[in-house]
Amino acid sequence: MNDTGSLDHLIEALRRLPGVGVKSAARMAFHLLQHDREGARVLAQALDAAVDRMGHCKLCHTFTEDEVCATCRDPRRDPGLLCVVETPADQAAVERTAAFRGRYFVLMGRISPLDGVGPNEIGVHQLLTRATDGLVHEVVMATNFTAEGEVTAHLLGTALRERGLKVTRLARGVPAGSELEYVDLSTIAHALVDRR
Amino acid sequence: MNDTGSLDHLIEALRRLPGVGVKSAARMAFHLLQHDREGARVLAQALDAAVDRMGHCKLCHTFTEDEVCATCRDPRRDPGLLCVVETPADQAAVERTAAFRGRYFVLMGRISPLDGVGPNEIGVHQLLTRATDGLVHEVVMATNFTAEGEVTAHLLGTALRERGLKVTRLARGVPAGSELEYVDLSTIAHALVDRR
Numbered sequence: 001m002n003d004t005g006s007l008d009h010l011i012e013a014l015r016r017l018p019g020v021g022v023k024s025a026a027r028m029a030f031h032l033l034q035h036d037r038e039g040a041r042v043l044a045q046a047l048d049a050a051v052d053r054m055g056h057c058k059l060c061h062t063f064t065e066d067e068v069c070a071t072c073r074d075p076r077r078d079p080g081l082l083c084v085v086e087t088p089a090d091q092a093a094v095e096r097t098a099a100f101r102g103r104y105f106v107l108m109g110r111i112s113p114l115d116g117v118g119p120n121e122i123g124v125h126q127l128l129t130r131a132t133d134g135l136v137h138e139v140v141m142a143t144n145f146t147a148e149g150e151v152t153a154h155l156l157g158t159a160l161r162e163r164g165l166k167v168t169r170l171a172r173g174v175p176a177g178s179e180l181e182y183v184d185l186s187t188i189a190h191a192l193v194d195r196r
Numbered sequence: 197m198n199d200t201g202s203l204d205h206l207i208e209a210l211r212r213l214p215g216v217g218v219k220s221a222a223r224m225a226f227h228l229l230q231h232d233r234e235g236a237r238v239l240a241q242a243l244d245a246a247v248d249r250m251g252h253c254k255l256c257h258t259f260t261e262d263e264v265c266a267t268c269r270d271p272r273r274d275p276g277l278l279c280v281v282e283t284p285a286d287q288a289a290v291e292r293t294a295a296f297r298g299r300y301f302v303l304m305g306r307i308s309p310l311d312g313v314g315p316n317e318i319g320v321h322q323l324l325t326r327a328t329d330g331l332v333h334e335v336v337m338a339t340n341f342t343a344e345g346e347v348t349a350h351l352l353g354t355a356l357r358e359r360g361l362k363v364t365r366l367a368r369g370v371p372a373g374s375e376l377e378y379v380d381l382s383t384i385a386h387a388l389v390d391r392r
């Protein structure tokens with residue numbers, strides 16, 4: 001009797017996207033089937049291609065199709081400065097300021113004890129290995145100014161200082177409680193200059 | 197230099213979903229690649245399967261994998277009553293009341309002169325053919341109680357009356373300005389009983 005199985009499956013699959021409930025998923029499915037079947041094909045191919053091709057940079061952990069990402073390969077960047085961010089979106093926010101010319105380590109998450117995410121889950125060992133390459137002399141903690149971002153900065157900063165590294169934090173120019181991705185350029189730029 | 201082409205394409209493709217801007221698309225892409233690669237595969241397959249299999253019922257126009265949908269094939273339904281709705285989601289809302297045992301015609305849209313959507317774009321000829329099958333004696337207009345839904349009900353109702361059909365409208369129990377999909381069951385049920 002069920003003649004809409006593939007539509008039901010599509011709605012279910014769309015709900016795996018963050019922030020998409022059952023009503024939005026149904027709207028998306030109807031829209032694609034009614035008005036943009038080509039868009040559905042394009043999205044299906046883009047999903048497969050991204051899963052096939054995107055991996056993580058072995059130096060900084062961000063998404064890349066190569067073994068080492070373009071930023072890590074860029075010879076004009078200062079190898080002595082390492083900026084630690086939570087996500088590629090945060091890295092992009094810092095990059096847009098053009099106020100930082102060092103390299104990055106992307107945690108791909110944040111420490112969140114309540115969710116069972118500890119230092120190991122966000123690659124603390126890889127960060128310590130990366131930061132003790134003999135070239136890095138300062139690590140700029142640019143995690144978000146949220147409770148979880150502060151805990152992350154504190155715990156990672158402590159571990160890095162124990163290994164003799166200078167650890168700085170973006171200045172408090174960034175409004176407390178906010179996420180970097182949504183902060184305007186000049187605020188991030190000032191916070192970089194005033195890092196402590 | 198661009199080592200994130202497949203990620204960029206995925207973000208672009210996700211923006212074709214209704215209500216998804218560039219920030220949400222990036223969040224969705226990061227989430228899938230970081231935490232739910234299997235979900236990305238499942239979604240890609242679901243999109244392809246739905247586009248391959250879902251067509252429109254030749255009687256009522258709703259989505260179905262068959263030539264004629266399960267509702268139109270159901271012999272227990274009153275062939276004399278035809279309910280006209282804008283979308284499959286609206287049809288589902290009427291169905292949930294269990295107060296209507298006739299059949300449906302799903303416009304898959306609404307008349308919207310400002311957007312260039314006239315009667316032809318929402319299949320007025322198919323509706324007139326469907327409603328004049330000799331069995332239908334009453335058409336219940338259950339388009340939304342928005343400006344566009346009212347225009348649609350008015351224009352289609354006039355055309356149906358000219359062909360000698362009895363045309364009713366859901367009673368005004370449905371709050372003006374609202375969309376059926378978001379109206380509670382009992383309000384729709386009462387509006388069905390009081391149709392005029």
Ligand SMILES: [Zn+2]
Binds near residue numbers: 058061068070072073
């Ligand atoms: Zn890298």
Ligand SMILES: [Zn+2]
Binds near residue numbers: 253254255265266268
């Ligand atoms: Zn049908």
